[in-house]
Structures are given as C-alpha cells and as structure tokens.
Amino acid sequence: MANLLRMDLYRMRKAKSFWACLILTFLFALIATPLSWLIFDLASLLGVPEEAFPKTAKLSGIISSQPGMLSSMLTLLSVCGFFYADMENGYVKNIAGQVPSRGLTVLSKFLASIPHNLLFVLTAILGYLLGTVLFQRIVVDEAVADSLRILLLRLLLLESICAILLLFTSALQSKSLGTVFAVLFGTGLLSLVYLGIDSGLDRIFPKKDFLIGDYMPDQLLQDRDPDTVTVLAVSAAVICVFLWLSVRIFNKKDVK
Numbered sequence: 001m002a003n004l005l006r007m008d009l010y011r012m013r014k015a016k017s018f019w020a021c022l023i024l025t026f027l028f029a030l031i032a033t034p035l036s037w038l039i040f041d042l043a044s045l046l047g048v049p050e051e052a053f054p055k056t057a058k059l060s061g062i063i064s065s066q067p068g069m070l071s072s073m074l075t076l077l078s079v080c081g082f083f084y085a086d087m088e089n090g091y092v093k094n095i096a097g098q099v100p101s102r103g104l105t106v107l108s109k110f111l112a113s114i115p116h117n118l119l120f121v122l123t124a125i126l127g128y129l130l131g132t133v134l135f136q137r138i139v140v141d142e143a144v145a146d147s148l149r150i151l152l153l154r155l156l157l158l159e160s161i162c163a164i165l166l167l168f169t170s171a172l173q174s175k176s177l178g179t180v181f182a183v184l185f186g187t188g189l190l191s192l193v194y195l196g197i198d199s200g201l202d203r204i205f206p207k208k209d210f211l212i213g214d215y216m217p218d219q220l221l222q223d224r225d226p227d228t229v230t231v232l233a234v235s236a237a238v239i240c241v242f243l244w245l246s247v248r249i250f251n252k253k254d255v256k
Helices: 002-014 016-045 059-064 069-088 091-098 103-133 144-171 175-187 191-204 228-252
Strands: 056-058 137-139
Touching (some): 016 069, 059 103, 059 137, 059 144, 069 103, 069 144, 069 175, 103 137, 103 228, 144 228
C-alpha cells in the first residue's frame, strides 16, 4: 500500500494538469485583493458613494475564507484528472495484477488526494496573503484559532467530495461525468437541484422541517462558519459510503 501511495504521489507531481490548476489557484488568490482595491478606486473616481477600502485585513478572515469558489473548483478539477489519469494512460492495467486487490489502487488514490487538497488550500492562502500585504496591513487577531478549525472542516468536506468524484472517475470510469460534477460541486450550483428536491419532498412530507442542502458537502463548503458536528457526521457518512462503493465496483469491473 505504501508503494502504491508513493507511485500515485509521483504521478500527481508529474501531471501537467496538476501544475496548471495549482498555478491558477495561486494567481486567482493573488489578484483577489488587488481587484477589490481597483473596484473601490474606480467607484470613488466615478463618484459612486462607497465605503473606503479597509486599511487592515484580519488573518483569521483570510484563513477562514479559503478555499474560495474558484480555488475549490480548480482543486476538484485537478483531483478529478488525477483520479482518471491511471486509466487514461494505461498505468492501472499494468499495476492491477501486481496488488492483492485492485481496490487498493482506488484507496491509494483517495489517500493521495489528502496532501493534494492540503497543498491547494495552502497555495490559495499564500497567494491571498501576498496579494493582500501590498494593499492592507494584516492583523493577527484572536479568531485565528477558530479560523483553523473552519479550515480543517473545509478540508474534510473537500475529501468527502473527492470520494464522490472517485466513484465517477475510477469506479464508473467516466472522466467527463467527474469533470462536470467537479465544476458543479466547486461552484455550489447543485443548490438549485437541492431546492428542487426539497420542493418535491415538501409535497410528500408537508411537515418536513429540514433542507437537503444543509447536509450536502458542497453546500457546507460554502458556509462561512460550518457546524463542526454536522460537518464531521456528513463527511464521515459520505466518505464511508462512496469510498466503499468505489472499491467494490472497481474490484468487479474489467480494467480497461
């Protein structure tokens, strides 16, 4: 298993899509604050009533705001490409017969996504910090510890989404399906689908007092202050179910 994980991390490092998405994540985070400053400046030049651009930025706010929508989407697109690359290049066909269970290759890819996602989030934070320090003074405030909690919860939610993408790309062997859902999950556009499901359920269960979106990992990822217990429960359930399905299905399918 350790050798499989090392090989997967090596494949990830060599992938052009990985570096392209990582660089874009850094650049988008880098220009976020300068772009906000430019909008404030243009508004003042045009005489539009607007508050002054803040002179300080809280470190906790920078940490807890990551990963943003674009960062999440690029992270999931990169991991989706990585999950499918071994089938696309014929790597999995060569290695599948050398392991006790083919499902271990799926598990290894999921484990490799953990440092992958951590690297993308840290890159986004670094880019945001570098882009901010030129325009605002960064203040280390008392909420930094809580912002780290939020960051860890969001990393856990990213992993749960990766478990879903793993089913599409590795088990069902569909890169296109995985890519579509990577975009939908990253941008939070599935909220419209959840609203439709809620509308249908309300007709069947008029007294239903919950919303589906409140328990979906992609929607929880957008929350500014997600509930710890909810995130832990949802992430554990999603990872266990989808990782188990991925391994089970992949073990039964022919390797292409």
